[in-house]
Amino acid sequence: MSAAKQVYIAIIGAGGVGKCFLSQLEALAARRPNPRLTLCYISTSKKALYNKDYTLDASSLLQDLAASTEAPLPLPRIVEYLSGAPSKVVLVDNTSSQDVADSYPAFLSRGISIVTPNKKAFSGSYQLWQDIFAAAANSGAKVYHESSVGAGLPVISTLKDLVDTGDEVTKIEGVFSGTMSFLFNSFAPVEGSGGKWSAEVKKAKELGYTEPDPRDDLNGLDVARKLTILARLAGLPVESPTSFPVQSLIPKELESVSSGDEFLQRLPEFDSQMEETKMAAQNECKVVRFVGSIDMATKVVKVGLEKFDRSHPIAALKGSDNIISFYTKRYGSNPLIIQGAGAGGEVTAMGVTSDLLKVLSQMS
Amino acid sequence: MSAAKQVYIAIIGAGGVGKCFLSQLEALAARRPNPRLTLCYISTSKKALYNKDYTLDASSLLQDLAASTEAPLPLPRIVEYLSGAPSKVVLVDNTSSQDVADSYPAFLSRGISIVTPNKKAFSGSYQLWQDIFAAAANSGAKVYHESSVGAGLPVISTLKDLVDTGDEVTKIEGVFSGTMSFLFNSFAPVEGSGGKWSAEVKKAKELGYTEPDPRDDLNGLDVARKLTILARLAGLPVESPTSFPVQSLIPKELESVSSGDEFLQRLPEFDSQMEETKMAAQNECKVVRFVGSIDMATKVVKVGLEKFDRSHPIAALKGSDNIISFYTKRYGSNPLIIQGAGAGGEVTAMGVTSDLLKVLSQMS
Numbered sequence: 001m002s003a004a005k006q007v008y009i010a011i012i013g014a015g016g017v018g019k020c021f022l023s024q025l026e027a028l029a030a031r032r033p034n035p036r037l038t039l040c041y042i043s044t045s046k047k048a049l050y051n052k053d054y055t056l057d058a059s060s061l062l063q064d065l066a067a068s069t070e071a072p073l074p075l076p077r078i079v080e081y082l083s084g085a086p087s088k089v090v091l092v093d094n095t096s097s098q099d100v101a102d103s104y105p106a107f108l109s110r111g112i113s114i115v116t117p118n119k120k121a122f123s124g125s126y127q128l129w130q131d132i133f134a135a136a137a138n139s140g141a142k143v144y145h146e147s148s149v150g151a152g153l154p155v156i157s158t159l160k161d162l163v164d165t166g167d168e169v170t171k172i173e174g175v176f177s178g179t180m181s182f183l184f185n186s187f188a189p190v191e192g193s194g195g196k197w198s199a200e201v202k203k204a205k206e207l208g209y210t211e212p213d214p215r216d217d218l219n220g221l222d223v224a225r226k227l228t229i230l231a232r233l234a235g236l237p238v239e240s241p242t243s244f245p246v247q248s249l250i251p252k253e254l255e256s257v258s259s260g261d262e263f264l265q266r267l268p269e270f271d272s273q274m275e276e277t278k279m280a281a282q283n284e285c286k287v288v289r290f291v292g293s294i295d296m297a298t299k300v301v302k303v304g305l306e307k308f309d310r311s312h313p314i315a316a317l318k319g320s321d322n323i324i325s326f327y328t329k330r331y332g333s334n335p336l337i338i339q340g341a342g343a344g345g346e347v348t349a350m351g352v353t354s355d356l357l358k359v360l361s362q363m364s
Numbered sequence: 365m366s367a368a369k370q371v372y373i374a375i376i377g378a379g380g381v382g383k384c385f386l387s388q389l390e391a392l393a394a395r396r397p398n399p400r401l402t403l404c405y406i407s408t409s410k411k412a413l414y415n416k417d418y419t420l421d422a423s424s425l426l427q428d429l430a431a432s433t434e435a436p437l438p439l440p441r442i443v444e445y446l447s448g449a450p451s452k453v454v455l456v457d458n459t460s461s462q463d464v465a466d467s468y469p470a471f472l473s474r475g476i477s478i479v480t481p482n483k484k485a486f487s488g489s490y491q492l493w494q495d496i497f498a499a500a501a502n503s504g505a506k507v508y509h510e511s512s513v514g515a516g517l518p519v520i521s522t523l524k525d526l527v528d529t530g531d532e533v534t535k536i537e538g539v540f541s542g543t544m545s546f547l548f549n550s551f552a553p554v555e556g557s558g559g560k561w562s563a564e565v566k567k568a569k570e571l572g573y574t575e576p577d578p579r580d581d582l583n584g585l586d587v588a589r590k591l592t593i594l595a596r597l598a599g600l601p602v603e604s605p606t607s608f609p610v611q612s613l614i615p616k617e618l619e620s621v622s623s624g625d626e627f628l629q630r631l632p633e634f635d636s637q638m639e640e641t642k643m644a645a646q647n648e649c650k651v652v653r654f655v656g657s658i659d660m661a662t663k664v665v666k667v668g669l670e671k672f673d674r675s676h677p678i679a680a681l682k683g684s685d686n687i688i689s690f691y692t693k694r695y696g697s698n699p700l701i702i703q704g705a706g707a708g709g710e711v712t713a714m715g716v717t718s719d720l721l722k723v724l725s726q727m728s
Contacts, residue, residue, distance in 0.1 A: 027530045153700065154518045154525070161518065165717040166391045190675070311554070316675065319698050330711050334683050336517065336704035346694045353529040362725055 247304025511715030611668025
């Protein structure tokens with residue numbers, strides 16, 4: 001047996017997902033001594049821990065980080081710092097920051113691999129997407145982002161496997177937002193009549209299923225970002241998440257109200273619109289759902305409300321689950337379907353940890 | 365850019381899956397010049413192609429193989445031959461042979477990686493399972509077998525990711541046989557009354573959904589093998605596919621009739637038994653399905669008939685699709701579900717090709 005190899009880990013972000021990832025990383029390092037994982041940098045938006053010899057005492061990491069007097073390094077300085085590490089480095093970006101995403105090409109071109117749930121890098125401009133994968137191809141550094149769609153569900157890896165083995169994806173369709181899933185499964189259930197739209201939105205917010213301002217879920221942009229990622233992986237060079245039709249569920253009149261609270265207060269005025277949509281579906285024995293779809297033949301990507309038969313898997317979804325259906329040449333008329341929780345700290349961190357394992361397995 | 369690396373590929377088996385794999389391999393080699401894939405051995409049960417310089421002219425491979433006057437090498441000789449290759453080797457076992465499976469430890473211990481849809485190696489004796497993974501760990505050779513459960517569906521990779529990232533699997537449940545899926549979706553559909561049992565078995569055979577002798581599907585052993593593999597991956601050291609309860613759907617009186625045809629001819633005599641089972645479920649507003657399940661807490665693995673609510677995803681399955689539900693600590697009450705075609709040459713070969721890509725990505 002040769003001595004254990006050493007791999008350095010740098011982490012940006014220690015919020016909900018970041019904390020879950022840290023505890024998964026600690027357990028992983030305890031279970032698998034090879035390669036030896038050494039944390040050499042960790043930061044929040046305000047604080048950082050790092051030092052010249054690239055080792056941190058991890059005994060009380062989060063406390064030490066909170067107590068740190070160091071500000072995070074500027075991104076170009078992090079690139080420099082990590083490039084000087086005595087062995088290979090994996091950067092774990094547990095933020096949703098566009099700035100961090102924009103610097104991926106700089107990290108990758110210096111041979112630093114990246115694993116992340118951050119959607120911004122892969123759903124921003126198509127130029128950034130190209131720069132990221134060109135930098136990785138040139139340096140041999142790896143970049144994995146399973147949790148950028150459906151959290152820990154094997155969505156991205158499955159799509160990549162389909163494409164890489166030569167299958168032809170014809171259509172991708174699904175419910176890509178835990179918030180939207182919860183809202184419509186309650187508002188327009190397969191059995192029973194469901195609640196009023198504004199009441200369901202209020203309930204979802206109280207249960208912590210929405211962003212602090214629910215409009216950040218209802219504008220559809222989160223789903224559009226996920227669709228952008230999947231469309232690009234399937235081979236459509238989608239320019240940006242705003243370059244295709246995305247239906248917003250925010251009434252025009254409430255787009256510019258100053259706060260989420262005011263939005264929620266005035267939302268009941270618009271319940272009749274959503275009720276009409278629900279009834280229109282009901283009259284066809286269907287239910288309404290907020291879905292995203294990619295049609296590869298027509299190159300049409302869209303996000304918005306659609307009607308589904310009550311027996312359709314998308315209609316039968318439960319709780320805040322996601323469902324993603326891949327229609328391909330090989331799978332024929334019955335799609336390959338993946339379903340389950342698509343949000344939450346632990347399952348999102350799991351996708352990141354699993355990506356880290358893939359990167360480690362390819363480090364010689 | 366350095367010169368393309370070279371990896372040698374040896375293939376045993378050129379039947380339904382083997383032929384699909386060959387065409388996927390050819391397309392793969394054309395798309396990805398690095399590493400350069402060189403076929404150095406291919407055999408059926410009767411014929412083989414190989415030569416001293418480890419290259420085959422692949423221009424008309426299947427014709428050349430059919431015309432070959434060489435018999436396949438005995439397995440120990442194949443190990444020797446491949447060990448002498450001037451670069452790394454991946455063995456693709458596209459058979460369902462127990463003999464080939466039994467020699468995996470010999471291949472692996474010589475550094476030869478293996479990708480295969482062959483269930484026999486992973487669902488045979490627990491000793492063979494241990495020998496296989498010990499040999500791989502010692503030599504660093506890789507062994508992947510995604511298509512041994514659910515064909516190309518990402519079942520094994522998902523279970524491994526759950527376990528490797530530290531999730532706790534509590535239960536696995538599903539429909540693991542395309543034949544059983546088709547039979548019960550037709551015999552006891554969610555809507556309508558379905559056909560007679562013997563008529564459905566006959567129809568399934570005519571459509572090519574059963575083995576030549578349908579008893580090879582109805583005895584439940586195929587499902588038991590798949591459960592054995594998943595249970596072991598989840599951490600239960602199951603001794604063999606016959607070491608837990610497996611319900612056979614072959615009436616005792618027909619176990620020893622001499623042919624599949626005679627079996628099908630006499631099966632109508634036993635329709636009333638299956639009709640009773642269907643009615644018992646119907647009286648509870650349920651449908652009957654042939655499922656396998658693994659309960660990690662009680663360590664109970666079983667295969668047989670169970671009743672499900674009509675709205676349950678297992679009840680709502682279509683055609684000959686498989687469905688696999690992973691219940692875990694992280695995913696809570698709503699399982700992670702994977703669904704789709706679990707049999708067929710192209711999708712089975714896809715799992716093998718995808719495994720090959722994983723092995724190649726780890727070859728430095």
